[in-house]
Amino acid sequence: MPLRLLIAGALICAAPTAIAQQRQLDAHEHGAGTLDLARSGNILEFELRAPGADIVGFEHAATSEEDKMAVAAAIEMLSKPETILALSDAAGCEPQEATAILVAMSDEHEDEAGMLEHDEHDEHDDHEEAAAGHTEFHAHAIYTCSNPEALDRIDLPYFGHFPNARELEVQAVSDKGGFGAEVVRDQPVLQLDGKL
Amino acid sequence: MILLRLALRSLISRRVTVGLTVLAIALSTALFLGVEKVRTGARASFADTISDTDLILGARTGGVQLLLYSVFRIGNATNNVTWESFEDLASRPEVDWAVPISLGDSHRGFRVMGTTTDYFDRYKYRGGRALSFAEGGRPADLFDAAVGADVARELGYRLGQEIVVAHGLASFTDHDDKPFRVSGILEKTGTPVDRTVIVSLEAIEAIHADWQGGGRSGTPISAAQVRELDLSPRAITAAMIGTSSPLQVFKLQRAINEYPEEPLMAVIPGVALQELWEIVGVAETALLGVSAMVVATALLGMTAMIFSGLNERRREMAIFRAVGARPRTILGMLTLEAALMATAGAALGVILLYTGLWIARPHVDAAFGLYLPIAPLTGRETAGLIAVVIGGTLVGTIPAIRAYRISLADGMTVRS
Numbered sequence A: 001m002p003l004r005l006l007i008a009g010a011l012i013c014a015a016p017t018a019i020a021q022q023r024q025l026d027a028h029e030h031g032a033g034t035l036d037l038a039r040s041g042n043i044l045e046f047e048l049r050a051p052g053a054d055i056v057g058f059e060h061a062a063t064s065e066e067d068k069m070a071v072a073a074a075i076e077m078l079s080k081p082e083t084i085l086a087l088s089d090a091a092g093c094e095p096q097e098a099t100a101i102l103v104a105m106s107d108e109h110e111d112e113a114g115m116l117e118h119d120e121h122d123e124h125d126d127h128e129e130a131a132a133g134h135t136e137f138h139a140h141a142i143y144t145c146s147n148p149e150a151l152d153r154i155d156l157p158y159f160g161h162f163p164n165a166r167e168l169e170v171q172a173v174s175d176k177g178g179f180g181a182e183v184v185r186d187q188p189v190l191q192l193d194g195k196l
Numbered sequence B: 001m002i003l004l005r006l007a008l009r010s011l012i013s014r015r016v017t018v019g020l021t022v023l024a025i026a027l028s029t030a031l032f033l034g035v036e037k038v039r040t041g042a043r044a045s046f047a048d049t050i051s052d053t054d055l056i057l058g059a060r061t062g063g064v065q066l067l068l069y070s071v072f073r074i075g076n077a078t079n080n081v082t083w084e085s086f087e088d089l090a091s092r093p094e095v096d097w098a099v100p101i102s103l104g105d106s107h108r109g110f111r112v113m114g115t116t117t118d119y120f121d122r123y124k125y126r127g128g129r130a131l132s133f134a135e136g137g138r139p140a141d142l143f144d145a146a147v148g149a150d151v152a153r154e155l156g157y158r159l160g161q162e163i164v165v166a167h168g169l170a171s172f173t174d175h176d177d178k179p180f181r182v183s184g185i186l187e188k189t190g191t192p193v194d195r196t197v198i199v200s201l202e203a204i205e206a207i208h209a210d211w212q213g214g215g216r217s218g219t220p221i222s223a224a225q226v227r228e229l230d231l232s233p234r235a236i237t238a239a240m241i242g243t244s245s246p247l248q249v250f251k252l253q254r255a256i257n258e259y260p261e262e263p264l265m266a267v268i269p270g271v272a273l274q275e276l277w278e279i280v281g282v283a284e285t286a287l288l289g290v291s292a293m294v295v296a297t298a299l300l301g302m303t304a305m306i307f308s309g310l311n312e313r314r315r316e317m318a319i320f321r322a323v324g325a326r327p328r329t330i331l332g333m334l335t336l337e338a339a340l341m342a343t344a345g346a347a348l349g350v351i352l353l354y355t356g357l358w359i360a361r362p363h364v365d366a367a368f369g370l371y372l373p374i375a376p377l378t379g380r381e382t383a384g385l386i387a388v389v390i391g392g393t394l395v396g397t398i399p400a401i402r403a404y405r406i407s408l409a410d411g412m413t414v415r416s
Helices: A002-019 A065-078 A118-130 B002-014 B013-051 B062-069 B083-090 B118-122 B151-157 B199-206 B246-257 B269-312 B315-320 B327-368 B379-412
Strands: A031-038 A045-053 A093-105 A136-144 A153-155 A167-174 A178-184 A189-191 B057-058 B095-107 B110-113 B133-136 B145-146 B180-186 B196-200 B236-245 B265-267
Touching: A031 B246, A045 B246, A065 A093, A065 A136, A118 B057, A153 B265, A167 B246, A178 A189, A178 B269, B002 B013, B002 B327, B013 B083, B013 B269, B013 B379, B057 B062, B057 B246, B062 B151, B062 B236, B062 B265, B062 B269, B083 B095, B095 B118, B095 B199, B110 B199, B118 B236, B118 B379, B151 B180, B180 B196, B236 B246, B246 B265, B265 B269, B269 B327, B269 B379, B315 B327, B315 B379, B327 B379
Parallel strands: A031 A167, B110 B196, B145 B180
Antiparallel strands: A031 A045, A045 A136, A093 A136, A153 A189, A167 A178, B057 B236, B057 B265, B095 B110, B095 B236, B133 B180, B145 B196
């Protein structure tokens, strides 16, 4: 009987750990960012995720005035979509909304509270201390295009603005299906060939 | 014109050596073009295998591997996906439809796949074509199976026939207590579906109902009894997912990749294929390089053949000179001979290529599931052919220049 109780007790104790969150951490490679592109009809959307090292050259918590300025300047730049993508004029794409944030990467599930919004980047520090020491910039924008079929290539001035960025892994989806590509610094162009 | 006739006659008079040289060029050209055809054919065939599916969900692994085992039935799953996680994710607002698939059993060398009837509506290939039945229809009963075109053809199956599914991929143990009935035979698609036996997810549960710890338990459950059991699936291998809009794809992909309860991943088929081509690309380039070297070797062989013929043909050259041919005519004639041989080789190579493709196609399809299209030459292939002819003409000028020199000297020096 005591043994059974013990087993029952052990099971009860074990139960919370069994359903506890797993530890997981996203891959993080300096020099390599990801760019997701999606198009549906006239709407074109992108999200860029780039390591802090690629954008501002450091990933520690911005404590010095200089670092804070650098982060603020980077977010300012990334929230202008033309810093990242240059779309052909013929497509007639106008950005409708654009945001950029700095995210501390931790092994906790990423939630809104863990993101550092553009206008509240003074509160970084306590978030970043919990982080695994890496940060990521996320930039997101939505365009409406009057003639999206005319998009045959996308230039990436992103590489010109951020000299530490080496490559971007691109994933693109549209009603025509999905495709992948790797764009490197030496050739900062994404050829679409009617695939998007 | 006279030059052409002379060159042709000269080649015909040495038909054996010339024939062999042309054959060598033809074989190497066919090899070169064949590598290119298989390469583009394989890419097209892979790309045509799945369309209209936005994401593939599976256990966390490499994107390429997930695509290969779930869509192409190449290799095996690293892990399964629990039914609970699948249902949880499939109920997300971004999901328009989700079709689970369960792999792992086989039938006489063909994979058995458990899925829902949605599979027949949602699986699309070659730019949006849907599956259709040559005979019969979808599995309706628990122990109904739909078989792919190759399965039916190779095993000679007819509607209503009973088939027994083997446990696992090696047929050591059979689920012979619960035979299936062929309810439908699918039209040929040129995709791995042709080599698949499709049953319901519940049927996969049912045939394993009395299995415990990898073996059959002591208390067998009969086919009639199993119908009374709860056959809701506990795990699946992967799932095909369609989203309501392309704009939702990445949001859903992130939600799956960061799903806290289970390590899962989602890949966009086109992106995973692209990764695959990046890996395979190196080997492809190596193969193309090797076959190009073979062409170069054949052309060099031709040059050697012309060179060794020069000595025998000194008399011929002297006669040409004596009847008034200028050294330049001799140069032209020999270059023309080389160009003719290279052209004949290239043309014969194309004939060999298409004959070879025509003969090999059913075998390649059966062995690798690759459907090689017999299409006209692409621009790249035509450029390769032209390169063979130009290359042959160029290397042909080397012995021609030598003959030109000899014929000059032969005319001027007094030989004893």
